[in-house]
Amino acid sequence: MFEPSGERASTSQSGRSSSATSVKTQDTLPSAGFNVAALAKIGEQAFQRGELVSAELVALTYGALVRQLFLDYQAPEDVNEELERIGYNIGLRLVDDFLARSAAPPCRSFQATAEIVARVAFRMYLGVSARPANFAADNTAYSILFDTNPLAEFVEVPDAVANTLWYSNIFCGVIRGALEMVQFSVRASFTRDMLRGDECNEIRVCLLRELEETVPLDKET
């Protein structure tokens, strides 16, 4: 049921060289040279083709995990940190799933990751739309905006922690872990959250450094 089709295999192979050349330009094209509609379609197709599970079950499982972290850590700051760490571990592993299951063109520039994460990954894994925005002038930061957050579907954050807890902080970790695996060391953090009454959810992704592609990633170096 998960077998990649032959035609998909060739898409991503041939897409490699063409898109890689176009995204290297430093002009701040918000789409980083990608066809936005095509990306959305890739994400939607990967979502439809994938095996699906009730998003509510995911939300309830995540909620139970957050509750568990509160019991274990108490301080909301620590819970934020632990959620980010858990997300990071997921991101490190999710990225291979993404590369194997989606026909997304490769991210050869930091800018390109914004498009891929927002338009393909969010759609493919959560069935929701997200969009990249607020690119920094020097291309070292961007935001991912989304209006529907499946994880926070049923949540009411208690007043006591409403201004300290980032309930969906796991997203930040997932983005950091996944991008690190494709050579971008980043820091991601929530800047707006609809659970706090903001009009949309915003995750700010800042590039710390690009890891050297040809040198094997090693924890010691």
Next chain:
Amino acid sequence: MSTTAMALPVPFLQARRNQSAHFSVFALLFAETISYFQNRVDSIAELEERLLDLGQQIGRRVLELVWLREKFTRREIDVLGALRFTTTTVWRFLFGKFADSLERVKDKENEYIIVDNTMLFARFISVPTELEGLNCNALIAGIVQGVLTASGFPCRVDAHQAPPADASEYVSRSLFSIRFLPESNHTF
């Protein structure tokens, strides 16, 4: 209980229906949850107990959600009704299908077994030899226990593994044994 301990999400009636997520998301969340507990326990039994506890929390909310979704207006009044509700409606919410069978344990008034031949939640997980005997379906057992207990039938649920029904399949059958506690005022 500390005041900062957060209540689990409560389902709202206006929540969208039929929203789905990719299974990979659930599988990785499940895997990380197991890792999280694994670093905090000393034994396999304790790990299963933590998963069971977490499952119970989920199960209670699942029940509320299913009631809202299915617009059920009455509560099941006997054990058998609650079990059938679990193996059909709740199972479909969790796994998109019904459980394969529900049996009463021979000679036991208050013990039942739910059998599922294709329980796919833990299907990517190979338990290493040093953790031989660990059953990650303890989470599902916890969900079942949570659902039944919240329905008014306190019980203890354990997960067991059995060889696959069909030898050509690699997914082992999952059994959930349910032992109702005396305070489940069941009417047989």
Next chain:
Amino acid sequence: MPIYTVFIINRSGGLIYSAQFQGSQVHPLNECLRLASTLHSVQQISRQVSPVDILDDIGLTSLEAKTFRLRLYQPLTGIQFVAIATPEVTDEILLGILRRLHLLYADYALKNPFYVQDMPIRCKLFDIHFMKLMKPYIANPVE
């Protein structure tokens, strides 16, 4: 049209999975480890000697010899999947197999909480599904 050997090599050049099938000369494990790390280095070097910009070239992907064909598939994460087969097995077939192997790795290794990333893959379910994938292409498995 048999496949002789399959390797999975991690980002640092360490061999994390290997299978050798009947019909081939069977190499001892330490030789496989050396082979894998050499192959990894050659792959890295092949990117650097590329006459065009490095971003556009993914380096060595296949190697043909009189008695075998080697196909290498490396997703962006840097992990390498390698298959060595008789020359008549086409590149497309090998690439297809390696892509499916990548999927198995993403599922049965990475979604297993007891698997540590970059370490040798010792997962029963991975082995089972790996053999299922290889079955049409091998005579009799040696190990």
